[in-house]
Amino acid sequence: MSTSSPRRANAEPRWLRLTLTAVALGFLGLFLALPLVAVFTEALRSGWDNYLTALADREALAAIRLTVFIAVFVLPFNIAVGVAAAWAIAKFDFRGKSLLITLIDLPFAVSPVVVGLVFLMIFGAQGLLGPWLSAHEIKVVFALPGMILVTLFITFPFVARELIPLMQAQGKDEEEAAISLGATGWQMFFRVTLPNIKWGLLYGVILANARAMGEFGAVSVVSGHIRGETNTLPLHVEILYNEYNAVGSFAAASVLALLALVTLVAKTLVEWRMRRETEMLAATLAPEATGTSTGNRS
Amino acid sequence: MSIEISGVTKRFGSFTALDNIHLDIPTGELVALLGPSGCGKTTLLRIIAGMESADAGHVKFAGEEATHLHARERKVGFVFQHYALFRHMTVFENVAFGLRVKPRAERPSETEIRRRVSELLKLVQLDWLAERYPSQLSGGQRQRIALARALAVEPKVLLLDEPFGALDTKVRKELRRWLRRLHDEMHISSVFVTHDQEEALEVADRVVVMNHGKIEQIGSPDEVYSNPASPFVYQFLGNVNVFHSRVHGDWAEIGREEAQTRDAGNVVAFVRPHDIEIENAPVAGGLESLVQEVHTIGPLVRVELAHGPELVEVELTRERAATLTLGKGQRVWLRPRQVKVFEASAWDLEDGGSGI
Amino acid sequence: MKRVLPGFGLSLGITLVYLGLLVLLPLSGLVFKSSALSFAQWWDIATGERALASLRVTFGASLLAATINAVFGLIVAWVLVRYSFPGKRLVDSLVDLPFALPTAVAGITLATLYAGNGWVGRYLEPLGIKVAFTPLGIVVALTFIGLPFVVRTLQPVIEDIEPEVEEAAATLGASRAQTFFRVLLPGIFPALLTGFTLAFSRAVGEYGSVIFIAGNMPLVSEITPLLIISKLEQYDIVGATALALLMLIISFLLLLGVNALQWWAAHRHHRLNGGAL
Numbered sequence: 001m002s003t004s005s006p007r008r009a010n011a012e013p014r015w016l017r018l019t020l021t022a023v024a025l026g027f028l029g030l031f032l033a034l035p036l037v038a039v040f041t042e043a044l045r046s047g048w049d050n051y052l053t054a055l056a057d058r059e060a061l062a063a064i065r066l067t068v069f070i071a072v073f074v075l076p077f078n079i080a081v082g083v084a085a086a087w088a089i090a091k092f093d094f095r096g097k098s099l100l101i102t103l104i105d106l107p108f109a110v111s112p113v114v115v116g117l118v119f120l121m122i123f124g125a126q127g128l129l130g131p132w133l134s135a136h137e138i139k140v141v142f143a144l145p146g147m148i149l150v151t152l153f154i155t156f157p158f159v160a161r162e163l164i165p166l167m168q169a170q171g172k173d174e175e176e177a178a179i180s181l182g183a184t185g186w187q188m189f190f191r192v193t194l195p196n197i198k199w200g201l202l203y204g205v206i207l208a209n210a211r212a213m214g215e216f217g218a219v220s221v222v223s224g225h226i227r228g229e230t231n232t233l234p235l236h237v238e239i240l241y242n243e244y245n246a247v248g249s250f251a252a253a254s255v256l257a258l259l260a261l262v263t264l265v266a267k268t269l270v271e272w273r274m275r276r277e278t279e280m281l282a283a284t285l286a287p288e289a290t291g292t293s294t295g296n297r298s
Numbered sequence: 299m300s301i302e303i304s305g306v307t308k309r310f311g312s313f314t315a316l317d318n319i320h321l322d323i324p325t326g327e328l329v330a331l332l333g334p335s336g337c338g339k340t341t342l343l344r345i346i347a348g349m350e351s352a353d354a355g356h357v358k359f360a361g362e363e364a365t366h367l368h369a370r371e372r373k374v375g376f377v378f379q380h381y382a383l384f385r386h387m388t389v390f391e392n393v394a395f396g397l398r399v400k401p402r403a404e405r406p407s408e409t410e411i412r413r414r415v416s417e418l419l420k421l422v423q424l425d426w427l428a429e430r431y432p433s434q435l436s437g438g439q440r441q442r443i444a445l446a447r448a449l450a451v452e453p454k455v456l457l458l459d460e461p462f463g464a465l466d467t468k469v470r471k472e473l474r475r476w477l478r479r480l481h482d483e484m485h486i487s488s489v490f491v492t493h494d495q496e497e498a499l500e501v502a503d504r505v506v507v508m509n510h511g512k513i514e515q516i517g518s519p520d521e522v523y524s525n526p527a528s529p530f531v532y533q534f535l536g537n538v539n540v541f542h543s544r545v546h547g548d549w550a551e552i553g554r555e556e557a558q559t560r561d562a563g564n565v566v567a568f569v570r571p572h573d574i575e576i577e578n579a580p581v582a583g584g585l586e587s588l589v590q591e592v593h594t595i596g597p598l599v600r601v602e603l604a605h606g607p608e609l610v611e612v613e614l615t616r617e618r619a620a621t622l623t624l625g626k627g628q629r630v631w632l633r634p635r636q637v638k639v640f641e642a643s644a645w646d647l648e649d650g651g652s653g654i
Numbered sequence: 655m656k657r658v659l660p661g662f663g664l665s666l667g668i669t670l671v672y673l674g675l676l677v678l679l680p681l682s683g684l685v686f687k688s689s690a691l692s693f694a695q696w697w698d699i700a701t702g703e704r705a706l707a708s709l710r711v712t713f714g715a716s717l718l719a720a721t722i723n724a725v726f727g728l729i730v731a732w733v734l735v736r737y738s739f740p741g742k743r744l745v746d747s748l749v750d751l752p753f754a755l756p757t758a759v760a761g762i763t764l765a766t767l768y769a770g771n772g773w774v775g776r777y778l779e780p781l782g783i784k785v786a787f788t789p790l791g792i793v794v795a796l797t798f799i800g801l802p803f804v805v806r807t808l809q810p811v812i813e814d815i816e817p818e819v820e821e822a823a824a825t826l827g828a829s830r831a832q833t834f835f836r837v838l839l840p841g842i843f844p845a846l847l848t849g850f851t852l853a854f855s856r857a858v859g860e861y862g863s864v865i866f867i868a869g870n871m872p873l874v875s876e877i878t879p880l881l882i883i884s885k886l887e888q889y890d891i892v893g894a895t896a897l898a899l900l901m902l903i904i905s906f907l908l909l910l911g912v913n914a915l916q917w918w919a920a921h922r923h924h925r926l927n928g929g930a931l
Contacts, residue, residue, distance in 0.1 A: 012830055017737055024733040025745070027726045030774075031798050032751050035763045038773065042766060081672045084665040092662045102913055103673055109909040110681075111859025113879035114898045117886065118680045121687045126891055128683055153676055173382030175659050176349055180369050180376040181396035181451055185660030191399070195386040207753070214756025216862035217879065221886070234758040234862070241762045241866065253759040260754035267754070268747045280385055283433040349658045369658045 036257065043254035046247050054251035062228045063236035064255065070144075070232065071212040074151045078208045079201065082159025087193075089160075090167035091175065101164070107156050116221025119150055142224030147232070150218040155208040162204035163197055169278075170196055199277055203270045210263040214256060299360045299454035299487055300325045301346060306355030308341055308511075315341040317511040319355065323489060328481045330502035331491045334534070338511040339491045340379075340459055346489065347457050348372045359454065375448030375486075377458040381440045383432035389443050390428040393418055396451035418446040421480075438469040445477075449484070458490035462497060474501050495535045499523060507531050529640045532568045539574070539610050541567040565639045571613040573636040576601065576622055584631030585610075589624050603632065684902065688895045699896040707873040708881045711789055715877070716857035719796035724850045727804025728842075734805070735812040749805050752798055757862025764795055765867040787869030792877065795863040800853030807849035811842050844919030851915060855908035859901065 012020070044051050054060065085104060089097060107115070122128050123140035133140060140146045174196065178188040194201075216234040223230040225239065233252055240249035301323040308316040315338045323329050331339040344350040346357060348369035356365045364372060384392050393415045397406055406414065419425035422442040432440055441461060448456060461477065462470040478501050481488055492498050498505045499519040507514045507522055507530075515527040526532040577584060587603040587610060594600075599619035603610045610632065614622070624630070688696065699705060734746055752760065768775045768785040778785060785791050815838060823833040861879040868875045878897060885894040 020729055021733050021737055021739055024726070024730040025739075028730060028745060028748065031801055032748050034773065035760065035767060035798070036748075036751065036755075038763050038767050039759060042763070077672075081668060085669040085673075087661060088666040088669055091659055092657065092666075094662075094666070098913075100669070100673075102909065103677070104669075105909060105913075106677060106681075106906075109855055109859075109905040109912075111861065111879050111901050111905060113861045113882050114684075114859070114901050114905075117882060117894060117898045118684045120886070121891075121895065122680055122683045128687070149676070153680070156672075156677065172659060173378050173380060174384055176369070177376070177378060177382040177384070177447075178395065178399070179658055179660075180347060180349070180372075180374060181399065181447070182370055183395070183399040184370070187399045188660070191395070192384055192386075195384075210754045214754075214759075216756060216758040217860075220862075221883065234756045237756075237758045237762060238866075246766075249762060253762060256756045256759045260751060260756070260759075263754040264747050264750055267750060268743075280431075280433040 036261075039250060039253050039257040042246060043250035045250075050247050051251050051254075054248040055255070057248065059228050059231065060233075060236060060248070060252055063231045063233045063252070066144075066231065067213050067233040070148055070151050071209055073148055074155060074212050075205060075209060077152055078155055078159050079205060081156070082163060082204060083197075083201065085160040086163030086167050086197075089164050090170075091172050104157050104160050107153050112154065112215065112217030113221060115150055115153055116218040119146055119153075119222055123149075141222045142226065143230060146222035147219050147230065150222050151212050151215055154215050154218055155212050158208035158211065159201065159204035162200050162207070166197060166200040166274075167193075199270055199274045203267065203274065206263055206266050206270065210260065213259060301455060301487060301489070302356075302358040302361070303342075303346070304356050304358075306342070306345060306352045306357065308338070308345065308350065308352050314511050316345070316352070319511075319513060321506060321513065321516070323487055325360075325487055326485045327503045328478070328488045328501065329490075330498035330505045331489060331508060332495060332498040332505050332534070333493065333508035333514075335493055337508045339493075339508050342508070343457050343459055343489060343491050346455070347374050347376045349376070373451070373454050375451065375453030375456040377441075377444045377448050377456070377461055379460040379463055381432070381444040383440055383444060383447070385432050387431075388428065389419070389424070389430050389432070389435070390415055392432070392443060393447045393450050395447065414450065418450055421449075422446045436469075437465045438473055441465065441473060442476075445480075454486065456486050456488040458488065460492060461490050462492070462494075470497075477501060499535070507534060509534070526568075526638065529566070529568065532638060532640075537571050537611065537613075539569045539571060541569065541608075565641055567634075568638045568640065569634045569636065571600070571611045573634060574610070574612045575633045575635060576612055576614065576618075576624070577631045577633060578622060580631050581633050584633050587630055587632055589626055589628040589630060592619075592624050592626070594619075603630070605632070681902065684895065684898060688899045691892065691896060696896050696899070699893050700900050704872055704876070705878070705881065705897060708876050708878040711792065711875060712858055712878045715789060715792040715796055716854050718793050719800055719857050720850050720854035722793070722797050723800045723804045723853045724846060727801065727849060727853075728808060728846060731805045731808035731812055735809055750802050752801050757799070757860070758866075760798055761795065761863040761866035764798060764863065765791070768794060768867065786867050787871075787875070789868075789875050791867035791869065792864050792875060795867050796857040796860060799860050799863055800857050803853040803856065804846065804849035807845050807852065808842060811845040815841065844915060848912060848915045848919060851908065851912050855905060855912065858908070859905060 011017070085100075088094075089101060120127060120141055123133060123146060124130055125134065127141075129140075140149070174192050175188055178192045183191065213232075214234060215232075216238070219232055220235055220238070223232070223235060225231060225235060227239070231239065233256055237249050237252045237256070240252065301321075303319055303321040303323075306316055306319040307314070317338075319338075319342060321342075331342060333339045341350060345352050348364075348367060348371075352365070356363065358364055359372070384395065387395065394411050397411045397414065400406075416425055416428070419428055422445060424439055424442055424446070427435065427439060427443075432443070435443065445458075445461075458477075462473055465473065474497060477490075490501070499522075502519060504516065505519055505522045506516050509530050515522050515531045517525075517527075522531060523535050526535060532538050580586070585605050587605040589601060590604050590609075591602040592599060593602075594616070597616060599614045599616055601612045601614065601619075601624060603612060612632065622630075691699075730749070734742065734749075765786055766772050768778070768791060770776065770779045770784075770786070772786070775786060783790070785794055819837060819841075820833055823837045824830075828836065859879065861877070861883075864877055865880055868877065868880070870876050870880055878901060882894045882897045882901070885891075885897065
């Protein structure tokens with residue numbers, strides 16, 4: 001965001017500016033800053049010792065491990081499919097393209113609880129595939145595979161959504177140039193396309209990761225809440241909270257809040273990088289580069 | 299390497315971008331595809347490059363069928379309108395790209411790549427920019443790097459899409475001359491697309507004028523300018539006054555010899571503003587007119603005259619204008635030096651307008 | 655047709671297979687499952703007393719939360735784009751917190767803050783305002799969840815306003831308020847509506863942040879997603895499926911609505927710019 005000092009004619013009177021700023025900051029303070037501070041305060045309410053004990057709990061550690069495992073497992077799929085979808089949509093014209101874009105957004109629109117239920121209806125004991133699965137002793141719901149499936153569903157749109165507008169803005173010229181210079185498809189992809197989209201890709205991955213680690217509703221439905229086995233960190237937070245173990249619950253929550261802060265910082269850094277890239281793109285397309293165009297012209 | 303295009307047709311949905319195009323480009327020539335936007339010139343260039351496939355017709359390189367060759371296999375140098383430089387690579391790496399992606403067996407050694415790239419950068423006079431990134435270059439510099447990159451793979455044909463379109467006027471003129479010199483040195487068959495008639499006339503050996511997916515005329519710059527084959531070409535290459543014989547019976551008479559077989563009521567006469575002489579006294583066949591405006595534009599004097607309801611534009615040299623001492627409202631007589639007559643129907647197809 | 659750029663078949667194939675297997679097939683499984691119900695049965699479940707009450711709570715709270723977000727989101731976006739104050743970049747980054755913070759964490763934190771002895775609740779309770787464990791608590795949670803949508807949709811649009819437009823209005827004698835309501839607001843209205851709809855549609859499906867603060871009293875503060883879960887826990891698969899299908903249809907309609915709005919906004923923009931793009 002360019003720090004804009006509005007021109008005179010466009011400025012609100014000083015009292016109004018101050019009032020609006022105060023209202024905005026008050027609203028954000030009440031709804032964002034206060035909860036964030038509260039998480040850590042509650043977690044440390046009875047001292048560092050209790051906090052660290054709560055975190056070192058065997059079940060808490062198991063929950064952290066499971067949460068990380070699911071995210072690490074899910075992200076490569078998100079990357080591969082997200083890039084594939086963005087490539088097809090941004091670089092080619094075909095019938096039904098806007099329908100496809102809408103369908104990619106679908107997982108964002110569906111309630112997490114419904115997502116969980118949907119997978120229960122298919123893989124659960126009474127689900128469509130239930131009898132077959134139990135005959136072959138394959139456990140999907142109330143087990144890791146089900147949790148991975150719903151997480152894949154929930155996080156599907158992030159990478160593609162981030163890449164589609166970026167790749168559309170970049171156009172096809174550079175890829176066409178690479179091909180006309182004799183590059184093969186993979187050479188073109190790894191040498192030209194990937195370097196151009198790497199920050200957008202990272203941005204999508206950061207968002208997908210935050211969602212994968214933080215997902216609650218959908219995972220809750222298919223996990224079965226088996227302590228030490230199918231409890232992710234958010235589910236662990238819920239269980240402890242419902243047992244009135246405030247310190248344990250907020251200790252686990254503070255880890256997730258920390259993750260959220262790391263996500264925000266990473267996101268801001270990547271955004272900053274991407275803005276520079278956009279400026280570079282704009283400069284590359286503009287008729288003349290600014291600044292360094294001192295020209296030794298023949 | 300020569301290029302032969304025969305029967306090429308391309309449709310986008312219901313829109314016909316190219317309609318049965320035939321064009322031969324001999325080895326070593328610099329050819330301009332000239333026309334207004336949407337006339338199909340860029341599509342034709344992309345079909346030659348293999349970036350687009352034709353619905354019908356053939357493209358041959360040096361007599362060999364190339365229609366179904368992939369862009370990668372055509373050995374064509376393509377310079378994009380917006381240069382399409384790889385923004386994550388330095389100028390050096392941009393130029394080296396085509397060499398680096400060659401299959402291992404054909405790929406030159408690293409020292410050879412360095413030598414070839416710096417040679418090319420010297421050729422485009424930008425070797426001092428090798429470590430810069432595209433965003434740090436001026437438009438004209440980017441254009442020359444794009445050209446060096448295309449030349450690195452030693453193409454047999456060089457194709458340029460609006461090569462000077464995104465540059466400002468001064469840089470344009472310099473680059474134009476520079477491209478012409480470069481072509482004379484390298485002597486590879488080159489085709490460039492432009493909508494700027496001045497550019498086409500100045501740079502090209504031959505000009506292909508296109509409109510609505512068809513070729514209107516092929517000829518040397520002088521031919522297409524002084525002997526346009528159609529009203530469209532006349533209109534597109536420079537300013538023109540259009541005279542309908544109904545209105546200007548006398549002038550259609552002047553073009554009579556050319557239009558002997560045509561019906562006098564149905565012809566339209568085209569005269570360029572600099573092909574009209576202004577006389578202070580009545581002359582035979584002269585059109586009596588009133589001076590409306592006199593503008594001095596650099597070396598030229600542009601006079602706007604009214605003949606009845608019609609507006610006529612005439613361009614004179616400063617010297618000639620000085621001897622005439624033209625003033626507003628002055629009565630003068632116009633005499634054409636060169637008139638071209640077309641049938642009115644051919645004209646109506648293009649435009650119903652009245653001249654300039 | 656031959657294409658120059660490679661990988662169209664491969665990339666589209668991967669996308670369609672993945673989308674089909676992971677998203678569309680499971681969703682149609684739900685539709686298939688509920689086809690065991692006749693429409694009348696389905697309607698009975700969807701309009702049962704407890705279901706209707708939950709829908710009323712869900713949609714009422716979502717509407718209220720989205721409205722709060724529209725009003726304050728507009729102010730926040732305006733302040734963040736137009737004014738400068740110390741720490742602006744930090745505040746700007748913080749706006750995305752609800753996207754990054756797991757909903758369960760938001761849920762327990764808000765419940766603790768707004769409980770009678772919480773930092774906020776202890777000042778509201780003496781005034782007779784109970785937030786936690788009432789429908790009002792649901793509104794608070796949903797406002798938190800939907801906060802970034804309006805701000806993030808509006809920011810680029812406000813940034814794109816050309817200062818000349820406002821200057822023109824000013825030279826024509828418009829007051830600042832007239833300029834805002836007659837010139838600027840109509841321009842950013844489609845984005846505002848899009849942000850509102852996004853926040854609303856997120857709120858309707860929200861579960862994690864709500865259940866801790868809602869109190870979950872049937873007929874009073876029970877949201878539909880929670881009702882689906884409690885039906886599941888009572889092994890009322892049919893009831894859960896029926897409600898889930900209803901939610902699915904609603905979210906599909908909201909998604910179409912958002913798309914239509916975005917198309918409208920883009921189209922309008924296009925036309926205002928004289929179609930040049």
